[in-house]
Amino acid sequence: MSNFKTWSQKQDKILIDSSMSLGLEERNLDLNNKLWTAQALVEKPELIEDVHTEYFNAGSNLTVTNTYQASIKGYLDAGFDKVEAEQLINKAVQLAKNGRSKSKNNQEKWIAGAIGPYGAYLANGSEYTGDYNVSDEELKQFHTDRIKILIEAGCDVLILETIPNFAELKVLIKLLKYKDIPVIVGCSLSDYNHLADKTPIKQVQQLLEQADCVIAYGNNCTAPDIVSDSIKELVKNYPNHKDLIVFPNSGAQYDPKIKKWLNNGVSEIEFLELTKQWLALGAKYVGGCCCTSEAETKLIHDKLF
Structure with missing residues (x-):
C-alpha cells in the first residue's frame, strides 16, 4: 500500500491545488499554442515550479504535475523527438x-501525476465532449509511456483529469490495473x-468502484453549478462509495480556438461557499x-481546513 493511500484513508478532507494554466497566465505566459501549458516545460520551467510552490504555500496537500497536455504524441507533433518528450514529462514531476x-508550510504535501485525455492532445475542446473516434489500441499507445514515466519519476498518486470518454476510461483503468x-x-x-460522451454516470461508477487501483473519483473542470447535484447522484448510486473528489472550473466559458477562458465565472467567496457545500454533501477531495x-x-484552506 502506498504512503499516500495510507495517509489519505486517515483524512476526512484533502485539499488539492487549483489551475496551473491560470497560475502561468498570472505570471505573464501566453498559452495560445497547441501544447498549451506543456509548452512551459520547454520555455519557462521556473514558472511551473513557482506555481507549485505557491499552491503548497496556500495550504494544498496535493499538487498536480503540469502533464495534463504533456503527451509523447503531442511533443512529437511539435517537433521534439521521443527522448526529449520523455525528459520533459519527467521534468514536470521534478518541478x-x-x-x-x-x-514553507508544514502540512502533508504530495505529488499527483496528471494524465489528460486524448481530447487534450487534439486541443479542440473535445475533452468536454468525448467526441473522438479512435481505437482502444491507439488510446493504449497514447497513454502507456506517460504513465510509465510519471510512476518512475516518483509521483505519489496518479490523477486522470477531465476524462470525457467511457471507452478511454476503460482503457486507462485496464492499463493501471x-x-x-x-x-x-x-x-x-x-x-x-x-x-461528457453521455454515458450514464452510474455505469462509470460501476467501473470505478470495481477497480482496485482507484481510491477516489468524481469530476473536474465542470461548471460549479452542477457539482452539488453530481455528488448527490454519486452518493445515491453507491451509498458505500469510495472517496469522492470535485475540482470544478470557475464557471467560465472556454474558447478552444484562442485557448482562453472568456469570463471569470463565480467569485472567490462564492467558490468557497460552494466548496463548503461539497464537503457537507460527501466530497473528500476539493x-x-x-x-x-x-x-x-x-x-x-484558511476557512475550511
Missing part, C-alpha cells in the same frame, strides 16, 4: 518536487449524471480547476 521542497500506485479519477461531465487560483486555495 513539482522542487516546488514542494521550496514551500496492475501498477503499484493509487489512482484518482476526475471525469468531464455533460450534466450532473452523465459523462480544489479548483481552470480559472481558479492560489487565492481560492488559500481561502478554502
Whole structure:
C-alpha cells in the first residue's frame, strides 16, 4: 500500500491545488499554442515550479504535475523527438518536487501525476465532449509511456483529469490495473449524471468502484453549478462509495480556438461557499480547476481546513 493511500484513508478532507494554466497566465505566459501549458516545460520551467510552490504555500496537500497536455504524441507533433518528450514529462514531476521542497508550510504535501485525455492532445475542446473516434489500441499507445514515466519519476498518486470518454476510461483503468500506485479519477461531465460522451454516470461508477487501483473519483473542470447535484447522484448510486473528489472550473466559458477562458465565472467567496457545500454533501477531495487560483486555495484552506 502506498504512503499516500495510507495517509489519505486517515483524512476526512484533502485539499488539492487549483489551475496551473491560470497560475502561468498570472505570471505573464501566453498559452495560445497547441501544447498549451506543456509548452512551459520547454520555455519557462521556473514558472511551473513557482506555481507549485505557491499552491503548497496556500495550504494544498496535493499538487498536480503540469502533464495534463504533456503527451509523447503531442511533443512529437511539435517537433521534439521521443527522448526529449520523455525528459520533459519527467521534468514536470521534478518541478513539482522542487516546488514542494521550496514551500514553507508544514502540512502533508504530495505529488499527483496528471494524465489528460486524448481530447487534450487534439486541443479542440473535445475533452468536454468525448467526441473522438479512435481505437482502444491507439488510446493504449497514447497513454502507456506517460504513465510509465510519471510512476518512475516518483509521483505519489496518479490523477486522470477531465476524462470525457467511457471507452478511454476503460482503457486507462485496464492499463493501471496492475501498477503499484493509487489512482484518482476526475471525469468531464455533460450534466450532473452523465459523462461528457453521455454515458450514464452510474455505469462509470460501476467501473470505478470495481477497480482496485482507484481510491477516489468524481469530476473536474465542470461548471460549479452542477457539482452539488453530481455528488448527490454519486452518493445515491453507491451509498458505500469510495472517496469522492470535485475540482470544478470557475464557471467560465472556454474558447478552444484562442485557448482562453472568456469570463471569470463565480467569485472567490462564492467558490468557497460552494466548496463548503461539497464537503457537507460527501466530497473528500476539493480544489479548483481552470480559472481558479492560489487565492481560492488559500481561502478554502484558511476557512475550511
